[in-house]
Amino acid sequence: MYINSEKITQIVIRTLDKPVSYDLFENFIRKSPFIRQIAFIGKGIFDSPDFTKILDLCRLKSIALIFGEMARNVPIEIVDAMVRAGNIIAVNIHDGDPNINNMIELKNKYQMPVPEVNAIIQTEPRTPQDSLSESSYAFYNLADDKNNIPCWNLLYEPMIEFNGSLLGCWANPDKKHPINAFELGMESALNKSPFINMIKMLKSGKINTKCPCARCPVFASLVWDNSTIDIYTRTQK
Template structure:
């Protein structure tokens, strides 16, 4: 019977099936699970954000964590055991963003997390931002050796004096030295990873043409792409024309915050695409939320069960223009209030198209 069926299948179809089986055989376990979820219609995120550390050695002027006394996040860091259990239990997760409102390099388990992730074919990144003041040589080397995907380093100036106006307790020269050392390891291992982005928030202290030009020059020498960002607290530079010319920022359109993006700020999409998890497993939904978690612990419940909970489903409906979900932390968020007041809710198109969602 099987022989008859095989005979009845035309050769081009047979070749296609053979080719697809060959491709499937090459997939690692995680990719295979993701593929199976996809064909069975299960919509589960393959990327998440887990806050590796809410601890930080700096005292930046605009730090929300400091202003809110760590909000409901608390002070702590992601433990290796929790991380390993999470990745075993949620085998469809392939990419993990570790940075949020703290410094990941203060996590004492980071080295173990990096090595383990590499062995399990999980991509790690810190694109939300690091201050890069305190990183051991061992960790710098591991970032390259174990192919950490990329980091965004917050450097708001081109000299110690200007940098430390905002990044209080920060040491500009140490940060630059760490980027240089990282580049040396990248050369040693002949690796392009981790990618390094220089993030420059335009502030009262660093808005001169000379400082901006110097930062661009240094970024080029360090082989980093520089990206300028508007101050979240609304600082407007004295010479907008010069700033827009030098940074490609646009101050007329308040929705646009970063020089490399033409999309509006929509952290809410993280709830669909890259849900934010606290270092202790509590689900916060997005990186903006510091006030209240969703009452779900991912480390205990698992990601699938948590994301299929009533509160998450109702919050998603609310953010796309549906009924208000009274229990949701999003109800009191400034961003929800803004999109609701303007009747400018998140669209299906945005959810579908946006991949990175911080900006």
């Protein structure tokens, strides 16, 4: 099995409470020429001293950005840079946050169609996935949700930790991740055996105890349901 990264154009970078290192990020972008969209999840990205350099680099490479959750204390200069960047397509901000008005006023001032500003008003988990945590081993009910399980993100929109660790999906329960995508670049990282093993496990249903899927409630549910999923085939459609 070989994964051609040409078709994997969007990724998620999880920056829950720590930013990415600019040098590592720049190395990753240089080695990953097919990336067209990055979603930053979490507020840590706004703590990066090189935040505007990250914006500039992505604009230069025609990479669209999404910010999954904006921090409350983002200085107005940063908000201004975000609006003027022009390659940020959406920002999610908690309802009532002063950043909402600032961003909308700046959009009007510069007559920018983007970013789309979305208010986050949901506080309680809505689905079983929303309530899963790293330590949750609750049965994951696939009955209603088979086409929306986190495994699909492995190749559709792989998730990377702030330090470059390739999580693959957001439900990965392991804390130690052997693949650093920021160092290797996307194609090389996706073709390392620990990542390929995740795909093989989902496809075959056979447990590999070295694989994080072996400790994941989603996989337990696949086994319970007597199911397997072919992540690789789905991304080829």
